[in-house]
Amino acid sequence: MRDNTYNNTFITYDDDVTWLVTYADLMTILLVFFILLFAMVSFETEKYKHAVETIKVQVKDSDALIGLMELMEVSKTADNQITIEDITGLHSRETSLFENITKFAEESDQKENISTRILDGKIIVSIQGKALFPSGSASLNTTAVYIFDEIIQILDDYPEYNINIKGHTDDIPISTNIFPSNWELSAVRATTVLKYLISKKVSPKRLTATGYGEVLPLVPNTSDENRAQNRRVEFVLEKKDSSK
Numbered sequence: 001m002r003d004n005t006y007n008n009t010f011i012t013y014d015d016d017v018t019w020l021v022t023y024a025d026l027m028t029i030l031l032v033f034f035i036l037l038f039a040m041v042s043f044e045t046e047k048y049k050h051a052v053e054t055i056k057v058q059v060k061d062s063d064a065l066i067g068l069m070e071l072m073e074v075s076k077t078a079d080n081q082i083t084i085e086d087i088t089g090l091h092s093r094e095t096s097l098f099e100n101i102t103k104f105a106e107e108s109d110q111k112e113n114i115s116t117r118i119l120d121g122k123i124i125v126s127i128q129g130k131a132l133f134p135s136g137s138a139s140l141n142t143t144a145v146y147i148f149d150e151i152i153q154i155l156d157d158y159p160e161y162n163i164n165i166k167g168h169t170d171d172i173p174i175s176t177n178i179f180p181s182n183w184e185l186s187a188v189r190a191t192t193v194l195k196y197l198i199s200k201k202v203s204p205k206r207l208t209a210t211g212y213g214e215v216l217p218l219v220p221n222t223s224d225e226n227r228a229q230n231r232r233v234e235f236v237l238e239k240k241d242s243s244k
Contacts, residue, residue, distance in 0.1 A: 094123070098123050101123065101237075113127060124237070125237070128228060133189060148197065164210065167190035168231065170182075181213065217230040
């Protein structure tokens, strides 16, 4: 009787632990799976590092070849940060044009009247009206001729860019026999600039002229200084659509 009780108890105990075998098998399979994943990732990483370390580039005028891995380790906050443009020696046409126009504006005797910016992929050169025209007039002065000649010389190297000339005024009304309103004044000033560019052999196909009056101010017309900024002519430089 004792033997039967012992055997029944043993059999019950054996059935209760059989799940451990399945659990152990599952853990073993998962362990092998993750080891394989780790091995694959480590291999690809080392392979990538080895490939990158073999790449050497020459930076600007330096005679020495610099490993690409070294360049990648240069601090982003360092003053001598090396950009992709520095590595390749290539600059986009837009960047080149903007740099040339901006350099001219900063070095010009009229630098306080000329500003540049990029907006919606277009390069905008803004010239205050006092540097171009007498008050209430659309006749170019000698300063305007100098500014336009310098800009034309730069733009000659970028024939793929169209030039939209935009005339703007402040909000002070004007009413003369020639200019009944600011609309006429801004439009005639823009077309005067256009005519001058054409006289300097700029292709008319590249040019448009538009007058906006006072409706698109750069800053609120709340002071004489702000109004002076709003009286301006803008060159909006936009790359031609190559698909047309």
